[in-house]
Amino acid sequence: MGGDTSNQIATKQIATKSVIATAAGYFVAAAATVSTTRFDGGVAFLWVATAFLIARLATLRPKAWLAHLLACGSSGAAVTALFGLGVTAAVPLAIVNVSEAVIAATLLRHIQIPEHPLESMRWLAGFVVTTGMLAPALSGIGGASVAAIIVGADITTSFARWFAGHSLGSLTFTPVFMLLFRNDLRDWITAATRKRAAETTLLLLLVVGVSFAVFAQDSMPLLFLPLLTVIFATFRGGPLTAAMSVVVLTIVGCSLTLQGSGPISLLHGTMGDHMQFLQFYLAATVLTVLPISADLARRTNLIRELRDSKARYRMLADNSTDIILNLDVDGRVRFVSPSIMQLGGFEPSDLVGQNAALLVVPEDRLSAAKSHILTLRSGGAMVSFEYRALTANGAERWFETRSRAVCDDAGAVEGVVSVLRDISDRKVIEAQLFYAALTDPLTQLPNRRAFQLELERLVENTELQPLFGCVAIFDFDHFKHVNDHYGHEAGDRVLREFGRIAMATVRGDDVVSRIGGEEFAVLLRHSSLDQAMIVCERLRVAIAEMVIVVDGRPVRVTASGGVASIDLEGAEDVFRSADAALYQAKRDGRNLLGRAT
Known part of the structure; x- marks a missing residue:
C-alpha cells in the first residue's frame, strides 16, 4: 500500500510539473509574438503559442487536456492583459486561442498521427487543412470579433491578420514542437552519427547565413535565395532538417523585417503591410518545403524497403530448392534463380531473354500459354497450373507453377513472378494411386470402375463409332465348392488363371475386368454380337479345359457367360442385358454361353 501511495504521489508530481512547464512555454511563446508582431492596435501577425499547445495536446491523453488547457488559458489571458488588447479582451481571447x-x-x-508525422503525405495534407486552414478560420471569427468590440478594429482586417498569423505560426512551428514533445529530436541526436550531425549543423548554418545575408540588406530582392537553401537542406537532411530550416528562416526573417531591414522593406507601405507580405512568403515556403520533405521521406522508405525486400528475395532465390522465375508480359525470362541448375541443368544466364514456353513440352504449351494469360488478367491473384517441362538433357519432368502478376503504381501489369516446383515424384505416386484405384489387386485386371470408364469412353462418339461392340459377363459355376474343398488359395489361383486365359483369348484393345468376387466382364470393341459369341465361346471352352493342381489334386472349373450388344442406352443397360443372358445360361444347365436378345 505504501508503495502504491508513493507511486501515485510521484505521478501527480510529474503531471503537475508537465502542466506548469506547458503553461510557462505557452506564456513565453504568446508574450514574444504579441510584443513583437502586433501593430496598429490589432492582433499579432505571427502566433506561435497555439502551435505550442497543439503539439502538446497531440502528445497527451485527452483526459490530461483539461489541466493543460486551463493553465495555458490563464497564461494567454495574462499575456493579452499585459502586452495585448488589455484586461477586457484577456478572457475572451484566451478562450478563442485555446x-x-x-x-x-x-x-x-x-x-491518426503516424509514427513519423513529417514523413506521411496523407497526414501532412490533413495537418495543413485542419491546423493551417480550418482551425484558424474558426478561431479567427471569434478573435476578430473581440478585436472589433474591444478596440474598434476593422473586423475584416483583423480576421485576415488573425487567420494569416495563426495559420503561419501553426504550420511553421507545430511540426518542430511535436518533434520536441515526442522526443523525436532527442532520439535523432542520440542515434545520429558524427558525420550526420555535422552535416545537419552545416545545413542549418547555411540556412542561417543565407537568410541573414538576404534579410540584412535592402538593396536587392533576393527572397528566392533562402528558399533555395531550405530546399537544399530538405533534400540533404530529411524531414527534421526541413522543419528546423523553416523555423530558422521564420525567426531570421521576422526579426530583421521588424527592424526595418530586408528586401521586403523595398515595398511601399507600413510595417503591417511588410509583415503581411512576409506571412505569405513564409507560408508559401512552408507549403513548398513540407510536402517535398514528406515525399522524399516516403521515397527513402520505399527504397529502403525495396532494398530489404531485394535482399530477402535474393537470399530465398539463392537458397531455395524451388525455382523462382520472373517473366515479362510476353513470357520472356527476366530472372531465374540458381536452383534451375539443380532441377533442370540449365545455366540461369542462358535462359534470360528466352521465351519460357520453349521449356514446356509441345503437348502442354497451349495450356501453359492460357495459364500465363490468365495470370496477367487475374489482378494479382495466385494462379496455379501443372505441366511437363524439358530439362537440359531432354528428359521430361513434371512441374507445378504458382504465378502472380506484378503491377506498377497505376495498376498496369509489368510482368509475372512465379515459383516452380518439381512434382515428378508426386506424379509417379499419383499414377500409382490412380492405377491402384482402378485395378483389382488379386488379378491385376481393371476393376469394375475402370471397366465402366472404358465403356463410357467407347460410346462417347456416336458418329464416328456406330458399332460400339459387345459386353460379356462370366461367372464361375459352383465357385464356393472350390473354396470349401480346396481352400481359398486354390480359389485365388483359379481367378488369376481366368484373367490370364481371357487376356490371351481376346484382342489387344479389348478389356478384361474383374467386376466382382468370381465375376468377370469382357469388353469387345466394335464387335458384332455374332463375333463376340465366337470369341466368348473359345474362352468358355478354355476355362472348362483348364486344370489347376493344388496339393497334388487337380482342380477343374467351368464358367457360364452372357453376351450383349452395346447400344446408346449406356453402360447400365448393357450390364443388365448381359447379366440376364448369364443367368439364363445358368438356368439352362451352366457351363453355357447366353446371348441377349
Whole structure:
C-alpha cells in the first residue's frame, strides 16, 4: 500500500510539473509574438503559442487536456492583459486561442498521427487543412470579433491578420514542437552519427547565413535565395532538417523585417503591410518545403524497403530448392534463380531473354500459354497450373507453377513472378494411386470402375463409332465348392488363371475386368454380337479345359457367360442385358454361353 501511495504521489508530481512547464512555454511563446508582431492596435501577425499547445495536446491523453488547457488559458489571458488588447479582451481571447488548439488537436487525432508525422503525405495534407486552414478560420471569427468590440478594429482586417498569423505560426512551428514533445529530436541526436550531425549543423548554418545575408540588406530582392537553401537542406537532411530550416528562416526573417531591414522593406507601405507580405512568403515556403520533405521521406522508405525486400528475395532465390522465375508480359525470362541448375541443368544466364514456353513440352504449351494469360488478367491473384517441362538433357519432368502478376503504381501489369516446383515424384505416386484405384489387386485386371470408364469412353462418339461392340459377363459355376474343398488359395489361383486365359483369348484393345468376387466382364470393341459369341465361346471352352493342381489334386472349373450388344442406352443397360443372358445360361444347365436378345 505504501508503495502504491508513493507511486501515485510521484505521478501527480510529474503531471503537475508537465502542466506548469506547458503553461510557462505557452506564456513565453504568446508574450514574444504579441510584443513583437502586433501593430496598429490589432492582433499579432505571427502566433506561435497555439502551435505550442497543439503539439502538446497531440502528445497527451485527452483526459490530461483539461489541466493543460486551463493553465495555458490563464497564461494567454495574462499575456493579452499585459502586452495585448488589455484586461477586457484577456478572457475572451484566451478562450478563442485555446479553442483553436483543441479543434486542431482533436482533428489531428482523428486522422491518426503516424509514427513519423513529417514523413506521411496523407497526414501532412490533413495537418495543413485542419491546423493551417480550418482551425484558424474558426478561431479567427471569434478573435476578430473581440478585436472589433474591444478596440474598434476593422473586423475584416483583423480576421485576415488573425487567420494569416495563426495559420503561419501553426504550420511553421507545430511540426518542430511535436518533434520536441515526442522526443523525436532527442532520439535523432542520440542515434545520429558524427558525420550526420555535422552535416545537419552545416545545413542549418547555411540556412542561417543565407537568410541573414538576404534579410540584412535592402538593396536587392533576393527572397528566392533562402528558399533555395531550405530546399537544399530538405533534400540533404530529411524531414527534421526541413522543419528546423523553416523555423530558422521564420525567426531570421521576422526579426530583421521588424527592424526595418530586408528586401521586403523595398515595398511601399507600413510595417503591417511588410509583415503581411512576409506571412505569405513564409507560408508559401512552408507549403513548398513540407510536402517535398514528406515525399522524399516516403521515397527513402520505399527504397529502403525495396532494398530489404531485394535482399530477402535474393537470399530465398539463392537458397531455395524451388525455382523462382520472373517473366515479362510476353513470357520472356527476366530472372531465374540458381536452383534451375539443380532441377533442370540449365545455366540461369542462358535462359534470360528466352521465351519460357520453349521449356514446356509441345503437348502442354497451349495450356501453359492460357495459364500465363490468365495470370496477367487475374489482378494479382495466385494462379496455379501443372505441366511437363524439358530439362537440359531432354528428359521430361513434371512441374507445378504458382504465378502472380506484378503491377506498377497505376495498376498496369509489368510482368509475372512465379515459383516452380518439381512434382515428378508426386506424379509417379499419383499414377500409382490412380492405377491402384482402378485395378483389382488379386488379378491385376481393371476393376469394375475402370471397366465402366472404358465403356463410357467407347460410346462417347456416336458418329464416328456406330458399332460400339459387345459386353460379356462370366461367372464361375459352383465357385464356393472350390473354396470349401480346396481352400481359398486354390480359389485365388483359379481367378488369376481366368484373367490370364481371357487376356490371351481376346484382342489387344479389348478389356478384361474383374467386376466382382468370381465375376468377370469382357469388353469387345466394335464387335458384332455374332463375333463376340465366337470369341466368348473359345474362352468358355478354355476355362472348362483348364486344370489347376493344388496339393497334388487337380482342380477343374467351368464358367457360364452372357453376351450383349452395346447400344446408346449406356453402360447400365448393357450390364443388365448381359447379366440376364448369364443367368439364363445358368438356368439352362451352366457351363453355357447366353446371348441377349
